[in-house]
Amino acid sequence: MFCYQCQEAAKGIGCTIKGACGKTSDVANLQDTLLFVLKGISILNTQLKEVGQGDKAANKVVFDGLFATITNANFDHTAFVIRIKKALKFRDELKGKVAAAGLLIGDHDSLHWTAASGEEFEAKSKEVGILSEVNEDVRSLKELIIYGLKGLAAYAEHAYNLKHEKQEIFDFMMEALAKTTQDLPVNELIGLTLETGKFGVDVMALLDAANTSAYGNPEVSKVNIGVRNNPAILISGHDLRDMEDLLKQAEGTGVDVYTHSEMLPANYYPEFKKYSCLAGNYGNAWWKQKEEFESFNGPILFTTNCIVPPMEKATYKDRIYTTGASGLTGAIHIPDRKEGEMKDFSAIIEHAKKCAAPTQIEEGEIVGGFAHNQVFELAEPIVEAVKTGAIRKFFVMAGCDGRMMSRDYYEEFAAKLPKDTVILTAGCAKYRYNKLPLGDIGGIPRVIDAGQCNDSYSLAVVALKLKEIFGLDDVNELPIAYNIAWYEQKAVIVLLALLHLGVKNIHLGPTLPAFLSPNVAKVLVENFGIAGITNPDKDIKLFLEEA
Ligand code: FSO
Ligand code: SF4
Structure with a gap:
């Protein structure tokens, strides 16, 4: 493995044996290979788009795949093997469409390589990983673009879950990813980096519109950081649609919901404040979870990163649930919602009922909710x-x-x-x-x-x-x-x-x-x-x- 995408890259150079984040080398290698297949899909779909035949299904395959490779989002080996298999199948379908449109299929390896086993997927990373680009500056710019696209993909996914999408953002995501397979001069890569920033503004604006139109404009709010006496669920990550589904299902069951880390701002939205089961925020930033999950006592739902893989002896290991792009070996993964339905969080709610109420670790209130409107x-x-x-x-x-x-x-x-x-x-x-x-x-x-x-x-x-x-x-x-x-x-x-x-x-x-x-x-x-x-x-x- 070689990974240097986050601030914890070992020795300020890169992780080579195991990630400081807890990512094992097999998962890191699978992530490289998934990214490689997503590049192939992006090349093909960009070709199709240029003749007005872009496949909308490619949007989700690419943004969800990119999101899963973000630091601390998904540590599940099996989930990546499945994703690569599905992505290869989808790529081959796109190839059929490209050929049917009378277009030539290029010779980039990401369009032709195929394999069927997890071992082969892992082995491929040796050829297609970050260091396969030998020019240090070209590598640096390409990775900077790819990391920007990963962030963009994450925000696009949250907006998408709230039925807000902009095809231009998805088109750019794939065009840019496809371009990282080309031999481009440094000045063009710098231009592409800046263009990525433009779409970064667009995607954050889109997500802002998605969040505020669904849940109202955040308003100045005092958030309880103490605890109540009921069993409870802790929800972490960034996905507000998951928050809504969970609150709807927990309301009236006697189970409270607390936000954790990046979910704290959910407490600022008028639509969420209406739920009496929303009890406040428990704990601090993501990296303190090893201690805070122990004392929370109830189940924890990760809607996105940042997950810290639990220690062998952690008592909360069997209380972790993941959903969306997040994943962790051993945790229960809640599947995607079906069209027109909510995600089914009943298993977490039933689990919570059997747990003790959270142990108080702080008390008082914090103030937030100063988004632009406020x-x-x-x-x-x-x-x-x-x-x-x-x-x-x-x-x-x-x-x-x-x-x-x-x-x-x-x-x-x-x-x-x-x-x-x-x-x-x-x-x-x-x-x-x-x-x-x-x-x-x-x-x-x-x-x-x-x-x-x-x-x-x-x-x-x-x-x-x-x-x-x-x-x-x-x-x-x-x-x-x-x-x-x-x-x-x-x-x-x-x-x-x-x-x-x-x-x-x-x-x-x-x-x-x-x-x-x-x-x-x-x-x-x-x-x-x-x-x-x-x-x-x-x-x-x-x-x-x-x-
Ligand atoms: Fe933090 Fe983690 Fe929101 Fe990140 S919880 S570190 S930049 O996922 O996304 O701020
Ligand atoms: Fe290392 Fe994990 Fe960061 Fe990659 S994401 S640089 S493996 S700590």
């Missing part, structure tokens, strides 16, 4: 506070949390920020500071949480609105600094989206991606002012000195 309603005092100087600067601290010690930086950074600054956050990065007593500025909280990582889109919308209100030509003239924490590939699409919107001087930490070659990193530094982090004191000084 911020616009509060725009007047915010703009006023900027004009009077009560707010000196905003700090966008969106992105991911993670288990590396070096991420203590973000807690310290937030705590040390001067009191006339406001943190704008989204994603699980927030858990580093959303429980700190940072206070408010004339009633405006010093941590403004827009929601999930995809709600970084909301932060961008807010920035663009402020630009308009202040009559500025450039979003970079605003008193906003960007200190973003990344972990996996959704953060990559968020980053590319921000670059597309023209945001400059983004600081990225706790380390720069291992997949950026020195030359590619140089391009990002020179053209976009991308930088790393040092230490909180030094960085705060630097940010405050910047215009």
Whole structure:
């Protein structure tokens, strides 16, 4: 195996024996091979699209396959073997359609290679894995594009589950994936990287529309972080349609539902607040799950990443359920919903009834729900506070949390920020500071949480609105600094989206991606002012000195 797609890549280079995330080499190899087959499908469907015969079924095969290969989403060997088999079958059907359309089938290996066993699938990764691209810069750019596409695919899937889809996004996803099989010059790959960012904005806007049209606009909300006395289910990940199905089925059964990690923002949506079984949020960011799942006592449903494979001795091992693109060997996987129906969560609800209520680990409330609509309603005092100087600067601290010690930086950074600054956050990065007593500025909280990582889109919308209100030509003239924490590939699409919107001087930490070659990193530094982090004191000084 060789994998360097996330921030935990071993030694800052890549994981070669086993992933720091827990991914075993067999699964890593199967993921490489699945990606390879998805490239073949993308080539064929792009050909069909060009003659107006694109196959809509290809959309889901590709976005769902890409999503499953995201860090911490799916650790299930068997699930990947099945996916590859299905993908090969689908690819061969597409080949038939390409031939029937009178088009030539190219000679890329992803169009012709075939095999039937898991062993052969694994072995293929030696030829088609990341290192098969020998030019370091080309490899770096191609992987940057692919990781952006993985993030895009994840967000597209959530929107799709809410019946929001845009064919142009799927078309781009496949065109771009197909292009990664070609010998393209570096400048074209840079162009494709930036174009990926454009579609990143589009997909986040689409998901925003999907979420808000289904569940209302998030509103300022106090979320309980203590527990009640009923047995309960913990729901993690990002998929709001799963949240809806679960709440509907749990309501009135005596079983409560708590959100975990990136599902916290579900508590901000008016439609979800109507359910009396929604009890609040339990625990913190994804990486603390080993302790928190023990004390939760009830079953846990993963709708997406981030899963940490449980230890052998974990008492919660038989309480884990997965659904959608997520998977874990030994966990029960809840199948997709049938057209017009809900997913069937009855097994989890019955399981919960046999469990003890969660053990309290925290108490009190946290505040969130500042997505764009809510911020616009509060725009007047915010703009006023900027004009009077009560707010000196905003700090966008969106992105991911993670288990590396070096991420203590973000807690310290937030705590040390001067009191006339406001943190704008989204994603699980927030858990580093959303429980700190940072206070408010004339009633405006010093941590403004827009929601999930995809709600970084909301932060961008807010920035663009402020630009308009202040009559500025450039979003970079605003008193906003960007200190973003990344972990996996959704953060990559968020980053590319921000670059597309023209945001400059983004600081990225706790380390720069291992997949950026020195030359590619140089391009990002020179053209976009991308930088790393040092230490909180030094960085705060630097940010405050910047215009
Ligand atoms: Fe976090 Fe995990 Fe949302 Fe990621 S829970 S790390 S960027 O999956 O997607 O923020
Ligand atoms: Fe390593 Fe990250 Fe890849 Fe896991 S996803 S194998 S931690 S680089």
